[in-house]
Amino acid sequence: MGINKEHSVELFKILELSGAPSDKPRMIVGVPVLLIRNLDIPRLRNGTRDKITHLGTNVVKATVMTDIGRRESILIPRLPITPKDLSSQFKRQQIPVKISFARLRARH
DSSP states (O other), X not given: OOOOGGGSHHHHHHOOOTTSOOSSSOOOTTOEEEEXXXXXXXXXXXXXXXXXXXXOSSEEEEEEOSSTTTTOEEEEXXXXXXXXXXXXXXXXXXXXXXXXXXXXXXXX
16 A cells, blocks of 8 residues: 555645644744643643743643743643544644744733
């Protein structure tokens, strides 16, 4: 059973899957990120803003930047992500965060 050209690794890198971060932006220490999955850890839910303090192979260490749990150090593990909106099933392990860009608040 051969791999079709359309199912190559290059195709998976350009796909924008719901709930999965893109492959292009690279995380570095000091970058603010948003958690995109609810984890079974108190005070960590979808949308929690964190700042990366250490990058590991299977885990990212970060500091919480949102009001609840501010300045608390957390570990975000690499999770298996399986998209359900494609005809062929594949699984990849990914850290469930997206790089967070700055938001400006309007002053009235």
